[in-house]
Structures are given as C-alpha cells and as structure tokens.
Amino acid sequence: MRHQLYQAIVTVIRQLAKPCACVRKPRFSDARILEVYFFAVIHGLPLSHACQRHSWPIHLRRQPLPDDSTMSRRLRTHSIRQYLVELETSLRRLEQQDGFVSFVDSKVLPVGPNSHDRDARFGYASGVKAKGYRLHALRGADETLIDWRLTPMNTDERVMARRMLTSAKLHGYVVGDGNFDDSKLHAVCEARSRGQGEVQLIAPKRRGKGFGHRKQRVGRLRSFDLLNSPEQAFAQALLQARAGIERFFGHLTSRYWSLIILPPWVRTFRRVHRYTQAQIALYHLHQQMTYVD
Numbered sequence: 001m002r003h004q005l006y007q008a009i010v011t012v013i014r015q016l017a018k019p020c021a022c023v024r025k026p027r028f029s030d031a032r033i034l035e036v037y038f039f040a041v042i043h044g045l046p047l048s049h050a051c052q053r054h055s056w057p058i059h060l061r062r063q064p065l066p067d068d069s070t071m072s073r074r075l076r077t078h079s080i081r082q083y084l085v086e087l088e089t090s091l092r093r094l095e096q097q098d099g100f101v102s103f104v105d106s107k108v109l110p111v112g113p114n115s116h117d118r119d120a121r122f123g124y125a126s127g128v129k130a131k132g133y134r135l136h137a138l139r140g141a142d143e144t145l146i147d148w149r150l151t152p153m154n155t156d157e158r159v160m161a162r163r164m165l166t167s168a169k170l171h172g173y174v175v176g177d178g179n180f181d182d183s184k185l186h187a188v189c190e191a192r193s194r195g196q197g198e199v200q201l202i203a204p205k206r207r208g209k210g211f212g213h214r215k216q217r218v219g220r221l222r223s224f225d226l227l228n229s230p231e232q233a234f235a236q237a238l239l240q241a242r243a244g245i246e247r248f249f250g251h252l253t254s255r256y257w258s259l260i261i262l263p264p265w266v267r268t269f270r271r272v273h274r275y276t277q278a279q280i281a282l283y284h285l286h287q288q289m290t291y292v293d
Contacts, residue, residue: 004289006039009038009285012285013031013087016090027066033071034080034084041279084277084278088277091288092284100173101140102138102139102140102141102175103176104176104245105139107252108132108153109261110130116267119152120132121152121155123152123153123154133262134155138170138174146168147167147168150272161176162185162188171197174200175201175242178207179203181223183216183220186219186220202238
C-alpha cells in the first residue's frame with residue numbers, strides 16, 4: 001500500500017508541476033524535491049536516509065537523488081512552499097461538498113519534555129502538561145477538512161477557532177465541546193451572519209460557570225436553549241456526531257504514516273508545519289483511493 005500511495009502522490013505532484021521561471025535552471029525540479037520528501041514521509045525516514053539510493057526500491061534507484069543539504073535548502077524556498085500548499089489544497093478541494101454541519105476541535109502533537117525545539121511550548125494535553133504543538137481543525141460532516149492551523153501547545157484553541165471561523169467558507173451549525181463555549185467565539189459567528197453566511201455555534205455550557213450579570217450573546221443563549229429545551233434531540237444528535245472529527249484525528253494517527261507523535265527528526269515550527277501539511281495531503285489522497293477501491 002505504501003508503494004501505491006507513493007505512486008498516487010507522485011502523479012498528483014507531476015500534474016501540478018509548472019515550468020521553472022528561474023534564470024538558472026536548478027538540477028532538481030521542485031516536483032522532484034517534493035517526490036523525495038513524500039517518499040521520506042510515507043516510509044517514515046529522515047531526509048538524510050531518503051537521499052540515499054539503497055533506501056529506495058530497486059526499480060526507482062536509477063532516478064537522480066539530491067543530497068540532504070539540497071533538500072533542506074530547497075524545501076525552505078517560496079516556490080516549494082507554495083507548491084505544497086497547492087498540492088494539499090487541491091486534494092482537499094476534490095472532496096469538498098456543501099455541508100450544513102461542521103465540527104471544531106484540536107489535537108496535540110507532543111515532543112519529548114527535554115526536547116531542545118525552540119518553537120515547542122508546554123501546554124495542557126488531555127488534562128496533563130506536555131510539550132509540543134497543537135493541530136486545530138475545522139471539519140465538515142461530509143469528511144471535508146475545511147481549514148486547519150498549527151500552533152505551539154500553549155495556544156488557546158478558542159483563539160484559533162475564532163480565526164478559522166472568520167475566514168472559512170461555511171454555513172449552518174458549528175459544533176464543539178464545552179471548551180468552545182466562549183462569548184468571543186459566539187460574537188465571531190454572529191458577525192459572519194451579516195455577510196459570510198449564517199453560523200450557529202453549538203457547545204455545551206462549561207460546568208460551574210453561570211451566565212452572571214453580563215449581557216450574553218444571542219448565539220450563546222440560543223445554544224444553551226437548544227441543548228436544554230424539551231426538543232433537545234436535534235442538538236444532542238449534533239454533539240454525538242462530533243465524534244466524526246475524533247475519527248479524523250484517529251485516522252491521522254493510525255496509518256503507517258502517523259501523527260500520533262512527531263518523529264525525532266521533525267522539530268521546529270517550520271518542519272512540523274510542513275510535515276503536518278504532507279500528512280493531511282496523504283490522508284485525503286488515501287481517502288480518495290479507498291473510495292475508488
């Protein structure tokens with residue numbers, strides 16, 4: 001299956017390839033750099049190993065390979081970063097459908113507590129302290145990943161939810177857990193209603209938190225009424241359907257390419273973001289291959 005997935009991603013990479021506009025044409029094209037990078041990601045190899053001929057299948061060893069310093073330098077260029085964005089976006093867009101329900105959540109990407117990663121931070125991860133990064137995701141009920149962001153572990157997921165909801169193209173209901181019961185987040189949803197499409201946030205009220213004497217957002221009160229009215233079956237069904245985003249995170253961590261923990265050679269925000277972006281692209285490509293089969 002690894003070989004089939006690699007051949008599929010190579011096909012997509014070459015379909016999106018553009019002629020080089022450089023005055024001096026490099027020895028290795030942007031497409032070839034990405035092919036080697038995805039080979040490393042799929043097979044769980046550091047870049048230095050992926051640049052060695054004996055790491056490749058026999059039928060692919062005749063193709064020229066860049067060295068690891070060339071890979072490191074070229075992956076930082078604007079053209080490669082833009083190429084990877086277009087690749088990931090195109091794979092997500094193929095699945096995109098018009099859904100009425102979306103889900104928001106985050107997943108921790110831990111590193112070792114003694115890691116020297118200068119960009120990783122300590123934050124809460126399932127009730128305990130951990131060091132690393134956090135993947136924030138906005139996902140549709142039709143398995144479409146609408147938007148995602150990567151931040152250090154100590155970033156509040158409500159802050160990133162506000163940023164994603166400000167720019168995302170969606171309408172209908174957005175469902176989150178009790179941590180997303182936030183007045184500022186409800187305010188963002190109400191602001192969208194005036195132009196980008198009406199959005200109602202559904203999140204259970206946090207325990208031990210009363211409404212107090214402050215003026216509350218209409219959306220927050222409506223969410224509370226939907227979850228506590230006699231006709232609460234619809235809202236409760238939405239909360240139960242939120243397990244879909246948990247399955248999405250589960251799929252990212254259960255494949256042979258895995259985000260359950262960051263590999264030791266993936267450190268600093270730049271590398272972690274690129275690695276996560278590649279994982280998301282592979283997830284959507286694998287989903288398409290599964291549906292075809």
